[in-house]
Amino acid sequence: MSATPPLPAGFIPFNRSALQGSELKYILETITVGQIAGNQAFSLKCQTLLEQTFGVKRALVVTSCTHALEMAALLLDIQPGDEVIVPSFTFVSTANAFVLRGAKPVFCDIRSDTLNLDETKLGALITPRTRAIVPVHYAGVACEMDAINAIAQPRSIAVIEDNAHGLFGKYKGRWLGTLGALATQSFHETKNITCGEGGALLINDLRYTERAEIIREKGTNRARFFRGQVDKYSWVDLGSSYVMSDVLAAFLYAQLEVWPAIQAKRRALWNRYHVALAPWASQQGVRRPIVPAHCEPAWHMYYLILPSVEARTTLIAHLKSMGILAVFHYLPLHLSEYASRWGGKPGDCPVTEGVSERLLRLPFYNTMTPGEQDSVIAALESFHFPA
Numbered sequence: 001m002s003a004t005p006p007l008p009a010g011f012i013p014f015n016r017s018a019l020q021g022s023e024l025k026y027i028l029e030t031i032t033v034g035q036i037a038g039n040q041a042f043s044l045k046c047q048t049l050l051e052q053t054f055g056v057k058r059a060l061v062v063t064s065c066t067h068a069l070e071m072a073a074l075l076l077d078i079q080p081g082d083e084v085i086v087p088s089f090t091f092v093s094t095a096n097a098f099v100l101r102g103a104k105p106v107f108c109d110i111r112s113d114t115l116n117l118d119e120t121k122l123g124a125l126i127t128p129r130t131r132a133i134v135p136v137h138y139a140g141v142a143c144e145m146d147a148i149n150a151i152a153q154p155r156s157i158a159v160i161e162d163n164a165h166g167l168f169g170k171y172k173g174r175w176l177g178t179l180g181a182l183a184t185q186s187f188h189e190t191k192n193i194t195c196g197e198g199g200a201l202l203i204n205d206l207r208y209t210e211r212a213e214i215i216r217e218k219g220t221n222r223a224r225f226f227r228g229q230v231d232k233y234s235w236v237d238l239g240s241s242y243v244m245s246d247v248l249a250a251f252l253y254a255q256l257e258v259w260p261a262i263q264a265k266r267r268a269l270w271n272r273y274h275v276a277l278a279p280w281a282s283q284q285g286v287r288r289p290i291v292p293a294h295c296e297p298a299w300h301m302y303y304l305i306l307p308s309v310e311a312r313t314t315l316i317a318h319l320k321s322m323g324i325l326a327v328f329h330y331l332p333l334h335l336s337e338y339a340s341r342w343g344g345k346p347g348d349c350p351v352t353e354g355v356s357e358r359l360l361r362l363p364f365y366n367t368m369t370p371g372e373q374d375s376v377i378a379a380l381e382s383f384h385f386p387a
């Protein structure tokens with residue numbers, strides 16, 4: 001793939017990555033002290049911040065959310081033939097990380113209000129081979145975690161939160177990322193807090209802490225060696241190279257340490273879209289996001305659900321003609337080319353299929369100016385769907 005071409009002046013992108021201020025200073029520190037590999041000062045700072053903020057047992061920064069999901073699959077000892085329930089409306093890694101261990105992904109439909117895994121459909125999907133359920137807090141709004149845990153716990157099914165959208169969101173006053181055995185975070189460029197490419201594994205179940213460090217360090221007990229707990233390190237388990245470089249951790253820490261400001265900015269942008277677009281949306285039959293009262297969003301994205309796929313196509317073109325890039329989102333995983341081997345067919349997840357065709361994400365990024373947001377709102381208000 002080639003690099004993204006630069007945007008013309010005045011163009012409003014869907015996402016724009018932004019520095020928070022201390023990134024270069026911290027990166028220079030890693031270089032000056034000569035600690036640029038992993039597990040150094042900035043990685044530890046990021047991990048401590050995550051552990052203290054959320055009260056998780058352990059946080060490990062890793063190379064991506066995809067890799068954190070792969071670590072979760074290794075930690076659960078997922079074996080060929082095991083089944084893992086994932087929403088069909090998600091990023092490919094939610095499923096692929098488990099498929100890499102030989103699991104069969106079982107695709108669950110989503111709720112039509114929050115677009116999250118529909119907990120009322122779980123019962124019918126569980127079999128004696130079900131090993132894990134992987135809820136995704138879509139757009140940063142919590143899944144119905146009490147109901148999901150009530151189904152999983154008595155059956156010893158692990159709950160792994162794919163919390164790529166949900167960092168700093170809450171469910172019934174509890175932080176997302178603390179509601180299952182493990183949770184995975186993404187610091188990809190498109191996420192609220194970023195270092196370009198990166199992730200974290202949050203561990204809530206002490207059973208997994210030591211082995212997670214080993215898996216992250218190529219299957220060796222190198223972490224114990226550095227703590228002086230063993231006098232040489234060796235190959236003790238399966239593993240891979242999931243350690244984040246401290247150069248990236250330095251970038252990440254510059255963002256994480258100002259998370260309240262980032263979240264406040266995104267919350268304000270989200271609320272402004274939501275209030276300003278209410279009259280136009282109701283006239284045009286456009287649905288805005290629904291946030292249940294017991295959920296505090298992580299303000300990851302602002303989306304609209306349009307009346308039809310044709311309406312979406314014409315609206316995307318209209319916005320583009322005004323220099324605004326709005327984009328759709330996930331295609332149903334159960335209908336993907338790769339998933340055809342498990343026999344997915346149209347109609348299996350009807351809510352996912354309908355939403356996937358009609359959902360549109362608006363430009364939304366930490367440095368979005370009021371003027372840019374005004375332009376997006378005005379461009380939408382100037383648009384009327386053909387009758």
Ligand SMILES: *Cc1c(COP(=O)(O)O)cnc(C)c1O
Pocket residue numbers: 063064065066067090091093094136162164165185186187188197198199
């Ligand atoms: C972004 C994302 C991922 C993958 O994150 P990476 O850090 O790019 O691997 C996984 N799941 C969801 C729901 C995502 O949005």
